[in-house]
Amino acid sequence: MTTFLTPQQLADRTSAAVGAAVAAGRRLGLTVTDPTVLHDVFSVVVHLAPSPVVARIPTVLPRPDDLVALARRQQDELDVTRWLAGQGVPVIAPSPLVPHKPVQRDGFSMTFWPFVAEDRDKEADYVANAESVADLHAAMRGYPGRLEFLSTAEPRFIEESLALLDRHPALIGAAELDRARREWQTLEPLVRSRSAFEARFPGVDLQPVHGDSPPANIFHGVDGDLYADFELVTLGPVEWDLAALGPEHESAYNRGARRNGTRSLDKEVMGFVNAVTMLRVVATLTLVPQLPELMEYLRPAVDHWRTMPFANGLDD
Structure with a gap:
């Protein structure tokens, strides 16, 4: 039986994160008298007003107690965005008012960012955004820090979730779960091993990439x-940042790549990243009990996955 958090439990989690x-923030020397929640889905994002600082506190996580691993990923984000800002890339960089380190408090791990006023009248143009991602990739190529290969695919999360989902028949049927597990057997070696990926896709270069659909995160x-x-x-193929967005966005990215003198998207690699992304969607079903509203967003993606070829043809 699947047990979902109640509205009161969700509100209590948000309150605890704030x-x-x-x-x-106060311990770091910030004046905080009027905290305001700006966003509350996978993370609670709170403006520590009147200080011009925003805290981001991840709250919906595969392993909520593993703060060490979370802090390691947060440090990568702080390092990369700080470096990009230093290169003149338009990016939200860490707040200059606090040390550029994750902070752990009361069972949460958080990072701090400058408060930036939003232009609420501007509508997102995801096709134009996809073209601009080629500019971001061109800038990220020079990042000197070390990043793990395809950590964004979260192979441990996929593996553990597929092992657990048979306990949640309300979330996915047995036939679909069997398919997902068999697809993972095909895709897992290419996700976990850089050498296996490079052998399967010779000539496809790897570089630092955003990791989480940058056209939707501008x-x-x-x-x-x-x-x-x-x-x-x-660290991954540039295709990862266009996963599941479709041909129009891929064409837009290719326009940007030509403008930057960088390579266009590889069709076979796009098939691979789209297949892995669909399994991440299936795995994310295990987070629905922590955030029940997720189901309405995941269901259409799972329905689409059912119509796709097995492993998106990667088993051929």
């Missing part, structure tokens, strides 16, 4: 657009 962020600030939310930054 309280932890306020206490941590923040419309009143002073211009900014790349944001590098929580899943990783």
Whole structure:
């Protein structure tokens, strides 16, 4: 039987995250008298007003107690965005008012960012955004830090979720779960091993990539657009950042790549990243009890996955 958090439990989690962020901010020397929640889905994002600082506190996680692993990923995000800002890339970089380190408090791990006023009248143009991702990739190629290969695919999360989902028949049927497990047997070696990936896709270069659909993570600030939310930054093929967006967005990216003198998207690699992304969607069903509203967003994607070829043809 699947047990979902109640509205009161969700509100209590948000309140606890805000309280932890306020206490941590004050300990760092910030004046916080009017904390305001800006966003609350996978993370609670709170403006520590009147300080011009925003805290982001992940709350919906595969392993909520593994703060060490979470902090390691958060440090990658802080390092990459700080470096990009230093290169003149329009990006939301870490707040200069606090140390550029994740802070742990009351069972949460959080990062701190500048408060940026949003242009709420500007509508997102995801096709134009997809073209601009080629600019971001061109800038990220020079990042000197070390990143793990395809950590954004979260292979441990996929593996553990597929092992657990038979306990949640309300979330996915037995036939679909069997298919997902068999697909993972095909895809897992290419996700876990850089050498296996390179052998399967010779000539496809790897580089730092955003990791979490950057066309959907461009923040419309009143002073211009900014790349944001590098929580899943990783080393991988550029195709990963266009996963599941479709041909129109892929064509837009290719226009940007030609303008930058970089390579276009590889069709076979796009098939691979789309297949892995669909399994991440299936795995994310295990997070629905933590965030019941997720189901309405995941269901259409799972329905689409059912219509796709097995492993998106990668088993051929």
